[in-house]
Amino acid sequence: MQAGFFYIIFNPAAGSGTAVEVFKKIKQVLDDRKIQYEIKVSRYSGHAIQLAKQIGSFNQQAGAVMLVIGGDGTLNQAITGLRQTRNPQMPVGYIPAGSGNDFARGIGMSQDPMVALEQVLQASQPIVRDIGHYTEKTRGDTGYFVNNVGVGFDAAAVAATNRSRFKKVLNRLHLGSLAYMVGVLTVFFSRKPFPVAVYVNGKRTYIPQAFLVTTTNHPYFGGGVRILPSAKPTDGKLDLIVVEHLNTPYFLFLCLQLLLGRHTHYRRVHVFEAARIELETSSLEFGQMDGEEMGSRPYELAFRVEQQKFWVDLT
Numbered sequence: 001m002q003a004g005f006f007y008i009i010f011n012p013a014a015g016s017g018t019a020v021e022v023f024k025k026i027k028q029v030l031d032d033r034k035i036q037y038e039i040k041v042s043r044y045s046g047h048a049i050q051l052a053k054q055i056g057s058f059n060q061q062a063g064a065v066m067l068v069i070g071g072d073g074t075l076n077q078a079i080t081g082l083r084q085t086r087n088p089q090m091p092v093g094y095i096p097a098g099s100g101n102d103f104a105r106g107i108g109m110s111q112d113p114m115v116a117l118e119q120v121l122q123a124s125q126p127i128v129r130d131i132g133h134y135t136e137k138t139r140g141d142t143g144y145f146v147n148n149v150g151v152g153f154d155a156a157a158v159a160a161t162n163r164s165r166f167k168k169v170l171n172r173l174h175l176g177s178l179a180y181m182v183g184v185l186t187v188f189f190s191r192k193p194f195p196v197a198v199y200v201n202g203k204r205t206y207i208p209q210a211f212l213v214t215t216t217n218h219p220y221f222g223g224g225v226r227i228l229p230s231a232k233p234t235d236g237k238l239d240l241i242v243v244e245h246l247n248t249p250y251f252l253f254l255c256l257q258l259l260l261g262r263h264t265h266y267r268r269v270h271v272f273e274a275a276r277i278e279l280e281t282s283s284l285e286f287g288q289m290d291g292e293e294m295g296s297r298p299y300e301l302a303f304r305v306e307q308q309k310f311w312v313d314l315t
């Protein structure tokens with residue numbers, strides 16, 4: 001069965017504006033093939049949540065698919081909005097048109113938007129993949145994530161990258177990952193270690209000098225960095241990596257091991273895997289969720305895995 005109708009959520013700001021060209025090409029293909037769709041454009045930060053709520057609440061189309069054209073942040077918002085409606089099981093299609101596109105990598109979709117479009121159009125039934133749900137207890141916030149939630153180093157790097165004057169230029173040159181690397185180096189030399197308590201399967205682990213604390217749904221963060229190679233978006237579990245504070249030579253050594261996929265073998269790197277994970281920090285730390293800033297505060301987070309239907313053919 002083919003998708004009967006596509007509700008498109010398009011973020012023209014994704015990929016620092018490069019999504020606009022992608023969108024034009026996709027629209028052309030849909031028109032050429034006489035595929036039925038309706039377009040909703042995200043006009044401001046967070047708007048995709050409202051658009052997805054409208055789609056989920058007022059859908060009258062049989063076999064409808066919500067198709068997101070944007071980056072990981074737009075996908076996150078669209079799923080968050082949809083799951084707040086009476087139609088949370090509408091399948092979600094996705095065309096990666098952002099700077100990082102880690103979700104596409106993580107589930108094995110093409111990162112080329114036109115190839116990804118074919119993967120969406122070829123689908124004849126939904127597939128189910130894990131996503132994460134979090135509760136931030138200090139503020140009572142809840143939400144979903146498709147990639148990861150990070151506290152500490154990666155979140156500080158996201159904040160530094162977003163403030164970087166080079167981000168826009170590098171994105172236009174399709175070098176978004178380089179912008180993130182500049183952010184990484186900037187914060188490595190300025191961030192201090194912090195204590196974190198992790199609760200998994202009834203066991204508490206205290207790590208006094210943590211540096212990076214990232215709960216992830218699949219291996220990638222930061223635009224293609226394979227931070228946790230063993231994480232799978234199909235296993236009904238989330239994965240947590242905690243890296244302890246390192247001196248510069250050890251950091252550089254671990255970066256090399258990261259490139260080789262061997263960094264998790266070292267004793268200053270802790271890995272946890274479970275359907276539910278909780279963690280607490282006591283100092284003021286940056287947080288990031290799917291590359292979006294969560295602010296700077298002490299975090300008390302409870303994570304659980306959930307399932308989401310996606311409309312894509314990965315065969």
Ligand SMILES: Nc1ncnc2c1ncn2[C@@H]1O[C@H](COP(=O)(O)OP(=O)(O)OP(=O)(O)O)[C@@H](O)[C@H]1O
Nearest residue numbers: 013015042043045046071072073074098099100101
């Ligand atoms: N019309 C808009 N103008 C400005 N910002 C917008 C608009 N619509 C959405 N946004 C915001 O754009 C931001 C970036 O979106 P998104 O994450 O999809 O792209 P990206 O950052 O380029 O990609 P990635 O997360 O894959 O690196 C999000 O915070 C989103 O809320």
